[in-house]
Amino acid sequence: MLGSKHILLIIGGGIAAYKALDLIRRLRERGATVTPVLSRAGSEFVTPLSVSALAGRKVFSDLFDLTAESEMGHIELSRSADLIVVAPATADLMAKMAQGQANDLASTLLLATDTPVLIAPAMNVRMWQHPATQRNIEVLRKDGIGFVGPNEGDMACGEHGPGRMAEVPEIIASIEAALREGPLTGRRVLVTSGPTHEPIDPVRYIANRSSGAQGTAIARALAALGAEVIFITGPATVPPPEGVSVIRVETAKEMLAAVETTLPVEVAIFAAAVADWHVSSASDQKIKKTKAGLPRLEFAENPDILATVAGMVTGRPGLVIGFAAETDDVIENATAKRARKGCDWIIANDVSHATGIMGGSENAVTLITAAGAEDWPRMGKDxxxxxxxxxIAKALA
Incomplete structure (x- = not known):
């Protein structure tokens, strides 16, 4: 619950601003105090009266209309909260944040604050994918700004893709995670999870049996200890946890690109079951049966994400953890993998069919470090x- 917590909510100008009304209501139900800041563009979508009625407090909107501004009211407003939430965070507002602009109340508050900031981006898919926006995202992540969403789906403009603002329950979970105090509070952690799908043609792909359950459980456990978790997931059957920033990908190349965009982090955990190969000349049309016989597929190696990050000269996470899913000689193969990849820890497990671990609810792992191998008993993935x-918390202490 959020009793006694003070949230400064900045409402940007976008159609998703209507969700901010529900967000205010749910935050107050959980005991939080919400001070709303409505941007000029935001007031085109929701009214100050409706925002004020739900928040039970005055709505701030004008930089030069604060009470006692002669006493630097905007500075006090920016620092009196436990967390600043920007929902929706438009492309324009994110650009101002990345460039350090302060030409209205919202951007001035964000530049003047020393309070943690969580943003929920919302914009057209092309705006989200534009190189300028992606550059701004990278700057904001490096500045320590927390993200929740955006999600992929249909948009008010009629297009489909990433850019939908996260749903209110997701934002609430991220707020709770950001305010949770624990041994990993203030630590930024990356977790990859799930399988990758490597296309053969528009309807077929190469994959594996990973459900994403273990990666999801790890991300949830880290968030519970206060970490800011960036969760990069392939098309897993297990849904991602709440309270973390989720980036969805399909292929190994997309996963590597997402990882590189997310860095720097203090800890990187590579739990994803990334396909070793992809079809080098995937067809853009469905491959048909013909009298000529079976199609010939040429394979090429996928990028080695674990080795790439572990081998970084600059920007390498302080703790890099890999997984070794083996079917024979588990400890020997995993120990060799740790040395070959250059990571700090390897989590090894036996995924042969008889164990029921791949896609199951339990796991039996061995933690391999420079000090040797440590067997853990079989237990639930959580x-x-x-x-x-x-x-991890102990190692970082």
Whole structure:
């Protein structure tokens, strides 16, 4: 719950601003105090009266209309909250944040604050994918700004893709995670999860049996200890956890690009079951059966994400953790993998069919570090995740 917590909510100018009304209501139901700041563009979508009625407080909107502005009211407003939330965060507002502009109340508050900031981006898919926006995202992440969303889906403009503002329950979960105090509070952690899908043609792909359950459990356990978690997931069957920033990808190349965009982080955990190969000349049309016989598929190696990050000269995370899913000689193969990849820890497990681990609810792992191999008993994947999260917290203490 959020009792006694003070949220400064900045409402940007976008159609998703209507969700801010529900967000205010739900925050107050959880005991939080909400001070609303409505941008000039935001007031085109929701009215100050409706915002004020739900918040039970005055709405701030004009930089030069604050009470006692002679006493630097905008400075006090920016620092009196436990968390600043920007929802929706438009492309324009994100650009102002990245460039350090302060030409209205919202941007001035964000530049003047020393309070943690969480943003919920919302914009047209082309705006989200534009190189300028992606550059701004990279700057904001490096500045320590937290993200929730955006999601992928249909938009008010009629287009489809990433750019929809996260749903209110997702934002609430991220707010709770951001305000949760624990041994990993203030730590920025990356987790990859799920399989990758490598296309053969528009309807077929190469994949594996990973459900994403263990990666999801790890991300949830880290967030519970206060970490800011960036969760990069392939098309897993298990939904991502709430309270983390989710980036969805399909292929190994997309996952590597997402990882590189997310850096720097203090800890990187590569739990995803990334395909080793892709079809080098995937067809853009469905491959048909013909009298000529079976199609010939040429394969090429996928990028090695774990080795790439572990081998970075600059910007390498302080703790890089890989996974080794093996079917034979588990400890020997995993130990060799740790040395070959250059990572700090390897989580090894036996995924042969008889174990029921791949896609199941339990796991039996061995933690391999420079000190040697440590067997953990078979237990639920949530328990494995909690034990790993606690070990990480201890290592960073």
């Amino acid at each position: 328990q494995v995740a909690r034990q790993l999260a606690e070990r």
